[in-house]
Amino acid sequence: MEFKIKTGELAEQKSPCLVLGVFDKRKLSGPAEAVDKASGGRLTEILKMGDLDGESGRTLMLYDVPGLAAERVLLVGCGKRKELTRTLYRQAVAAAVDLLQRTHAGEALCALPELAPDGTGTYLAVRDAITAAADRVYRYSETKEDKQAPKTPLRRLTLWVSKKQDLDEAERAARHGAAIAGGARLAKELGNLPGNVCTPSYLADKALELEGRFEKLDVEVLEESDMEGLGMGALLSVSKGSRQPAKLIVMEYKGGPSGAKPVVLVGKGLTFDAGGISIKPAADMDEMKYDMAGGASVFGAVQAACELALPINLVGVVPASENLPDGAANKPGDIVKSLSGQTIEILNTDAEGRLILCDALTYSERFDPAVVIDIATLTGACVVALGKHASGLFTKDDKLAAEILEVGEIAGDRAWRMPLWEDYQSQLDSNFADMANVGGREAGAVTAACFLARYTKNFKWAHLDIAGTAWLSGKEKGGTGRPVPLLVQMLLSRSGAKT
Numbered sequence: 001m002e003f004k005i006k007t008g009e010l011a012e013q014k015s016p017c018l019v020l021g022v023f024d025k026r027k028l029s030g031p032a033e034a035v036d037k038a039s040g041g042r043l044t045e046i047l048k049m050g051d052l053d054g055e056s057g058r059t060l061m062l063y064d065v066p067g068l069a070a071e072r073v074l075l076v077g078c079g080k081r082k083e084l085t086r087t088l089y090r091q092a093v094a095a096a097v098d099l100l101q102r103t104h105a106g107e108a109l110c111a112l113p114e115l116a117p118d119g120t121g122t123y124l125a126v127r128d129a130i131t132a133a134a135d136r137v138y139r140y141s142e143t144k145e146d147k148q149a150p151k152t153p154l155r156r157l158t159l160w161v162s163k164k165q166d167l168d169e170a171e172r173a174a175r176h177g178a179a180i181a182g183g184a185r186l187a188k189e190l191g192n193l194p195g196n197v198c199t200p201s202y203l204a205d206k207a208l209e210l211e212g213r214f215e216k217l218d219v220e221v222l223e224e225s226d227m228e229g230l231g232m233g234a235l236l237s238v239s240k241g242s243r244q245p246a247k248l249i250v251m252e253y254k255g256g257p258s259g260a261k262p263v264v265l266v267g268k269g270l271t272f273d274a275g276g277i278s279i280k281p282a283a284d285m286d287e288m289k290y291d292m293a294g295g296a297s298v299f300g301a302v303q304a305a306c307e308l309a310l311p312i313n314l315v316g317v318v319p320a321s322e323n324l325p326d327g328a329a330n331k332p333g334d335i336v337k338s339l340s341g342q343t344i345e346i347l348n349t350d351a352e353g354r355l356i357l358c359d360a361l362t363y364s365e366r367f368d369p370a371v372v373i374d375i376a377t378l379t380g381a382c383v384v385a386l387g388k389h390a391s392g393l394f395t396k397d398d399k400l401a402a403e404i405l406e407v408g409e410i411a412g413d414r415a416w417r418m419p420l421w422e423d424y425q426s427q428l429d430s431n432f433a434d435m436a437n438v439g440g441r442e443a444g445a446v447t448a449a450c451f452l453a454r455y456t457k458n459f460k461w462a463h464l465d466i467a468g469t470a471w472l473s474g475k476e477k478g479g480t481g482r483p484v485p486l487l488v489q490m491l492l493s494r495s496g497a498k499t
């Protein structure tokens with residue numbers, strides 16, 4: 001999908017469809033008022049008929065509106081002006097996209113950014129419209145014929161801004177928005193693919209494909225033999241029970257000065273998590289194909305950084321493996337030695353994410369990172385704590401916490417900070433190894449983070465538990481592309497880009 005920016009008299013704009021907002025009680029929005037005038041009051045007349053009263057998310061398509069160069073006018077309800085939140089604004093854009101895709105329009109000129117809630121500003125209004133629209137247009141079709149696919153998909157969305165002096169800001173927002181949407185799309189698609197397609201090898205191939213697309217991206221894939229040589233006993237122990245070889249995917253983007261320390265993103269790439277010998281219950285186990293969503297978000301963030309040619313250095317590290325029951329699989333009580341030298345007693349083979357992550361985190365040290373952020377669908381406990389609205393954020397570094405919370409807020413992809421106090425560490429005590437891989441029933445999301453903390457002492461580090469935010473269940477089952485928007489916003493902010 002293509003995004004453009006335009007300004008100028010709305011009534012004179014040629015377009016298959018002009019999208020305008022209507023507030024509660026049939027109040028025309030600023031730009032809609034001007035269009036109404038140009039049409040000789042036709043919009044007001046039609047609204048008087050009562051088919052659209054401005055209720056949030058409702059739509060009405062108009063044809064043959066006089067005085068306009070556009071072929072159609074799509075009115076979108078935006079609710080009460082004072083109650084328009086960012087979420088409702090995004091929903092209004094989504095509603096417009098839905099209706100547009102049921103028509104033959106194929107493209108549209110959208111004036112909704114002018115209505116964005118107070119304090120949003122042109123930049124975010126445009127960027128939000130783009131990411132909301134792209135999110136709506138995405139459809140999974142890799143392994144099924146999409147019978148409900150729109151006959152005429154929305155190919156181009158042009159966002160209209162009223163002031164010429166806002167053009168630069170809007171163009172920048174369009175570039176950033178398109179890159180964020182593209183990254184989120186990649187993350188969704190990888191997540192939605194079934195476990196028998198999206199294997200560790202498949203992810204490795206995707207990384208090599210990315211490398212081919214971007215000059216400044218170097219990809220290296222470590223094989224099991226390489227990992228053995230390094231001593232990644234924790235990661236390899238998870239993959240022992242699988243017939244698919246594990247891969248450690250390393251993507252290095254060098255957009256900054258050669259001496260500049262990189263941001264390192266480490267994403268859990270567990271392409272299917274059956275739990276291993278501590279097998280999971282059958283219900284909803286299919287959703288464990290999304291257990292590589294952290295890794296997928298790293299792919300998305302790396303792609304966005306490349307597309308935007310951000311002037312920073314970035315390393316994406318994705319440990320990829322399956323976790324299955326098998327004669328060769330980890331057994332409860334087994335003890336493995338991690339790359340860091342610390343030993344781990346595996347009391348529950350379903351706590352495998354931390355086992356592959358701890359070795360990937362230790363490996364990250366070699367990049368002399370400015371900061372390391374790991375992203376993982378790590379615990380069901382985090383879903384219980386925060387639900388699907390916020391990712392769990394764990395770090396001991398207050399400044400880093402503030403940074404991540406802020407970029408999440410800007411991106412509309414929020415995280416919420418959880419404790420990482422030493423008080424919880426003793427839950428990981430083991431009589432037979434340096435630590436156990438589980439910490440009991442209490443505070444499961446925290447003890448998982450405490451486990452990772454033992455491997456991240458030599459650098460600035462934060463952990464994002466995305467178990468609740470990475471995908472939706474039920475009728476809407478599908479990847480969300482989160483937390484790509486948060487990650488890309490962080491990269492934008494760190495590279496000094498105006499946002």
Ligand code: BES
Nearest residue numbers: 348350351353377378379380381438467
């Ligand atoms: N991938 C799961 C976490 C998960 C579960 C994410 C459900 C989303 C929904 C992870 O590998 C896991 O199995 N964690 C265990 C840890 C436990 C054994 C300490 C869990 O959360 O039950």
Ligand code: MN
Nearest residue numbers: 273350351352
């Ligand atoms: Mn598990």
Ligand code: ZN
Nearest residue numbers: 270273291353
């Ligand atoms: Zn898992």
